[in-house]
Amino acid sequence: MIKTIIIDDEQHCTDVVLKLTSSYPDVFNVLGTFNTVEAGIEGTKFLQPELVFLDVMIGNQTGFDYLKQIEHINFNVIFTTAFETYAVEAFRFSALDYLLKPIDKDDFHATVLKLQKVVETSDLKNKIDVLFHNLKVKNALKRISIATSDGYVFVEVSDILYCNADVNYTHIYTKHGEKITTSKTLKTFDKLLSNNHFFRVHNSYLVNLNYVTKYTKGKGGYVTMQDNKNIDVSVRRKEEFIQRFIKIS
Amino acid sequence: MCLIYALLKKSFCYFVFIISAVLCSQEQKELDSLIIQLEKQTEKDSIRAQLLVTTSNKFVRKDLAKSYELAEEALNISTDIKWKKGVVLALRQMGVVYYRQGNILKATEQWYKALEILKTIENSALLESSIYNNLANIYSDSGEFDKALTYYNKLLSISEKLDNKSSQIIALTNIGTLLTEREASIDNGIESLEKALALAKEIRNDRYELSILLNIGLAYKRKRDYKKAEFYYLKVQGLAQQNDDKYVQILVFNNLSNISILKRDYAQGERYAKQTLNLAKEIGAVEWEASAWENLSNIYESRNQSKKALTYYKNHIKLIDSFNAMQNKEELASLEAKHKYNLEKQLLNTAHEKKQLLAEEEINRQKLIKNTSLLVGFIVLVASIIGVTLFRRKQLAVAKAKEIELKNKVTDTELKVLRAQMNPHFIFNSLNSINSYIVKNDSESATNYLTKFSKLVRKTLESSTEKEVLLKDDIEILKNYLDIENKRLNNSFTYSIKVDDAIDASNTLIPPLIFQPFLENSIWHGIAQMERSGHISVAFKKENNVLFCVVDDNGVGRKQAIKVSKENTSLGINLTKNRIDIINAQNKTKGSLRIIDKEQGVRVEVKLPLKLAF
Structure with a gap:
């Protein structure tokens, strides 16, 4: 049984989460529901929950305001939001869980399955750090949480040289010479990073345009990265690549 | 290359200049007295309309916006009092204003309208030939010299018959100008211009x-007799200053600047270019502003100050772009459609003998439209050649400008698509269904339905901001859509979506939700009307470089559907047609759409260019 609280300023949203949790009586033990940030903080101190369903917009404050005021976050957080694009992007970067309202039964089920796995509290703290960091800084300075076989790695986006797809895995190469392997697909990173100077030059390569040192012409041509690695540019991506590349340099 | 470009534009505007002179062929009253007369003549009658046109023409050289305003009022008055000749005069004047603004398409549109009305007026030979004269200017711009010459000669012979000196001058000048454009006939051209000059002095x-x-000056410039050219230009400059004619002053300064550059007198060239620039800014003559920046850029490049040259060149490209943007293809297409429509209307109304005349005119019209688009194309081509041959960064400026233009077009369509995808019909039907579950107290179904519905809305909103999406993702959304509709219809149909093995759905790009309107039609006008359960099959195949998509249903078919429901269902289909047309135009492909009525149900075949992501 997971000790759970719900923080949401709209009663009907709270009701929906209550309804959904009630269909998993063996999993959730809902201790309380709160409709302001202040009440949520008090409730958290008092009830010591293991899981918080946290709304993003709470009155004129946010769920982030709530988290900032908790000294030791030793519980899991699942954000709930309707359409705050910036927040959803931030969750994706930090690999924090979120549910989109109105909450779909199947999505909720997937979340329940995830919750039953063991969560490292240190990872959670780092993820939330990444979240706060990204909410503060501009695009290029963002950090990203990457799930690996033994926990999470937290990387500055501007440290990534390129990503390489390997069937269902992705290898991420950083400028410090590290190689990080994750079970997320390259497409996931493409979606996440395409607004941050990253470009998919090839079906299996996503490169950080800031580290492309040279482009050599050819049918599609190839790029040379800062670590001297040559990466082919797909013929169909050539034109767009050149446009993006020139825009940056 | 730059020089050719500049000359082309130049000659084009000399013609304009002449045309506008046609319009005030009656009397030479001073602008002030015209304005006073206008103030007195407040009655909305033909006298005021005539006055407005004359005054508008005076303003063409000083203030294009004011000129347009006056011509528009003349048009309104003439239309109200049903004075056809006034309408023609006003339209002709509006055409001239558009031409001055560099908007060829709009200009021709006004002139063709005028010609259509003229067909119903007696004794209008001179007026008609004056409009043909205007159109001939466009012919000569697009290189159809013989045709232009024919129209000019028509004007000349009619005005000689009627002993109308000013029309003779116009015809002679335009003939002369045209002849001087070709190396072989320059001297003949100058001769013709001298004749016109004598007549002009006479009146x-x-x-x-x-x-x-001005045109004689240009002819000598073309002959590379710069001394004589400068002599004529300075003469013009004096005369233009006397008449406070800023437009002509711009032309003169620009040409003098060109000549100075040719003579490698860069200091002088810069002075003249700056004078051009100031005046062009003052009266808002965009293309001349652009030309002045180009000259400045050339001057600084010759002085090896490439940074400044680049900045000026960027200014030039920016202005050229805004000039070109006015004349995009879509406008051309709509213009063509409008003409066709008007023509058909008139064909019905007029007697049989007029038919042939109209048909002939239509051929001319279409040729003209073709030529105009050729001209526009040529300008774009020349602009990009300059970009390529000059240093690389200039290329970037051109690409950027083009990108913006294209983006605007695409955004426009995206918006329309977005609206259609979020078909209000669909939204409210869905909300109705949810409501009915709530009324029936079936909260389980209601919440299931609602969350599926909101997922679809979210995905649709996301994908409609993309120009292209992966086939795989698009199919997901289609499935989601079909599931929702099926739920609402109590599972009254089955569906299958097949993708041929030759297609890699996760590496194939298609425009988002392009098939959704057909599915919607199949469901609501095919299957919903049926008693028994229906089936929709969607299949994607590959044929050479074409993505071949078939949507098949076994519903009641289109004829029956129209009987059962009287709603207009073609909006979604039309929109899809438009999208395919735009894709074709952008990529020079041959996508197509075919709707086939089967014995049982409807089959839609869509062919799209097969586009891979990588």
Whole structure:
């Protein structure tokens, strides 16, 4: 049984989460529901929950305001939001869980399955750090949480040289010479990073345009990265690549 | 290359200058007295309309916006009092204003409207030939010299018959100008211009004299007789200043700047270019502003100050772009459609003998439209060649400008698509269904339905901001859509979506939700009307470089559907047609759409260019 609280300023949203949790009586033990940030903080101190369903917009404050005021976050957080694009992007970067309202039964089920796995509290703290960091800084300075076989790695986006797809895995190469392997697909990173100077030059390569040192012409041509690695540019991506590349340099 | 470009534009505007002179062929009253007369003549009658046109023409050289305003009022008055000739005069004047603004398409549109109305007026030979004269200017711009010459000669012979001196001058000047455009006939051209000059002096018309001198100057410039050219230009400059004709002053300064550059007198060239720039800014003549920046850029490049040259060149490209943007293809297409429509309307109304005349005219019209688009194309081509041959960064400026233009077009369509995808019909039907579950107290179904519905809305909103999505993702959304509709219809149909093995759905790009309107039609006009359960099959195949998509249903078919429901269902289909047309135009492909009525149900075949992501 997971000790759970719900923080949401709209009663009907709270009701929906209550309804959904009630269909998993063996999993959730809902201790309380709160409709302001202040009440949520008090409730958290008092009830010591293991899981918080946290709304993003709470009155004129946010769920982030709530988290900032908790000294030791030793519980899991699942954000709930309707359409705050910036927040959803931030969750994706930090690999924090979120549910989109109105909450779909199947999505909720997937979340329940995830919750039953063991969560490292240190990872959670780092993820939330990444979240706060990204909410503060501009695009290029963002950090990203990457799930690996033994926990999470937290990387500055501007440290990534390129990503390489390997069937269902992705290898991420950083400028410090590290190689990080994750079970997320390259497409996931493409979606996440395409607004941050990253470009998919090839079906299996996503490169950080800031580290492309040279482009050599050819049918599609190839790029040379800062670590001297040559990466082919797909013929169909050539034109767009050149446009993006020139825009940056 | 730059020089050719500049010359082309130049000659084009000399013609304009002449045309506008046609319009005030009656009398030479001063602008002030015209304005006073206008103030007195407040009655909305033909006298005021005539006055407005005359005054508008005076303003063409000083204030294009004001000129347009006056012509528009003249058009409104003439339309109200059903004075056809006034309508024609006003339209002709509006055309001239558009032409001055560099908007060829709009200009021709006005002139063709005028010609259509003229067909119903007797004794209008001179008026008609004056409009043909205007159109001939466009012919000569697009290189159809013989045709232009024919129209000019028509004007000449009619005006000689009627002994109308000013029309003779116009015809002679335009013929002369045209002839001087070709190396072989330059001297003949100058001869013709001299004739016109003599006539202009005879009737003491400064304005005609101005334009003729200007053209003679250009002819000598073309002959590389710079000394003589400069002599004529300086003469024009004096005359233009006397008449406060800023437009002509711009032309003169620009040409003098060109000549100075050719003579490698860069200091002088810069002075003249700056004068051009100031005046062009003052009266808002975009293409001349652009030309001045180009000259400045050339001057600084010759002085090896490439940074400044680049900045000026960027200014040039920016202005050229805004000039070109006005004349995009879509406008051309709609213009063509409008003409066709008007023509058909008139064909019905007029007697049989007029038919042939109209048909002939339509051929001319279409040729003209073709030529105009060729001209626009040529300008774009020349602009990009300059970009390529000059240093690389200039290329970037051109690409950027083009990108913005294209983006605007695409955004426009995206918006329309977005609206159609979020078909209000669909939204409210869905909300109705949810409501009915709530009324029936079936909260389980209601919440299931609602969350599926909101997922679809979210995905649709996301994908409609993309120009292209992966086939795989698009199919997901289609499935989601079909599931929702099926739920609402109590599972009254089954569906299958098949993708041929030759297609890699996760590496194939298609425009988002392009098939959704067909599914919607199949469901609501095919299957929903049926008693028994239906089936929709969607299949994607590959044929050479074409993505071949078939949507098949076994519903009641289109004829039956129209009987059962009287709603207009073609909006979604039309929109899809438009999208395919735009894709074709952008990529020079041959996508197509075919709707086939089967014995049982409807089959839709869509062919799209097969586009891979990588």
